[in-house]
Amino acid sequence: MSDQKESIIRVSVSEAAQLFGVSTKTIRQALKADELRYIVVRGRYKINFISLVEWSQKSTRRSNLLKNQGLGQYVNQWKISNKKYSPNPKSIRLVE
Helix, strand or coil: CCCCCCCCCEECHHHHHHHHCCCHHHHHHHHHCCCCCEEEECCEEEEEHHHHHHHHHCCHHHHHHHHHCCHHHHHHHHCCCCHHHCCCHHHCCCCC
């Protein structure tokens, strides 16, 4: 890993629920059970995105919700089929 400071992405309770295909109640229950890392900004929860991904993968049900009702439902639409706009293999720098 590089020496650069890791960028932390934080989302609100409602954003987390939409992204992961679960209810806001489910997110709030996870917060109450200390299953997610968060900070409070102006009285609102800001949840660490990495902890959300880890949390979603601990349960088969949540993992399936992510795939079917959350972000995962759009993955097939994101695949690049036009080679003209795909990354040029020469321009990709390999990290060792």
